[in-house]
Amino acid sequence: MRVLIVEDEPYLAEAVRDGLRLEAIAADIAGDGDTALELLSVNSYDIAVLDRDIPGPSGDDVARWIVASGAGIPIIMLTAADRLDDKETGFESGADDYLTKPFELRELVLRLRALDRRRAHARPPVQELAGLRLDAFRREVYRDDRYVALTRKQFAVLEVLISAAGGVVSAEELLERAWDENADPFTNAVRITVSSLRKRLGEPWLILTVPGVGYRIGTEADAVDG
Structure with a gap:
């Protein structure tokens, strides 16, 4: 599995990337929306993990780009906000799942694998x-x-x-x-x-x-x- 992490807090992004690698999940990092769109246009990803509040195009903008591209990449939204209306906006932008900061890496790994199984529903688990x-x-x-x-x-x-x-x-x-x-x-x-x-x-x-x-x-x- 290859994942794109879109997060503007470098220490958090690197910690998540290193943790995912220990779970045999390859991960690239984008610190802003423009870098995220660039990486999405040249690489093939299984899942995107998007922080909503990032420089440049927002996480919602990146999510809408993914949906419009027809790539079918599942999206997990990351946010510090736990309000229902914030989550509703994220889901309307194309999010498949939501994770509120702070979060446990293990929970992210479980959600990634669950999304990957659903994405590959034509392939037996x-x-x-x-x-x-x-x-x-x-x-x-x-x-x-x-x-x-x-x-x-x-x-x-x-x-x-x-x-x-x-x-x-x-x-x-x-x-x-x-x-x-x-x-x-x-x-x-x-x-x-x-x-x-x-x-x-x-x-x-x-x-x-x-x-x-x-x-x-x-x-x-x-x-x-x-």
């Missing part, structure tokens, strides 16, 4: 492919009913690969979906993480390398072809 079973809510992975312990980053990479349903995912896309905008595009982090993930899942190898293209999860058809 438990994904299965080639003998792999990934439960995103419980953060559990099984291969042929054998539990596989993964690091947060390995889990994030596997989630992207399984969601592709056997399709090829480029290293660039993995970097975008499982890391964040601060990741070095020239890093070998993707290759290293995929290699370690492959070993964790065990033999026969399930993650196949498509030379010059990317990676994908092998299926029964691969075994037949082989």
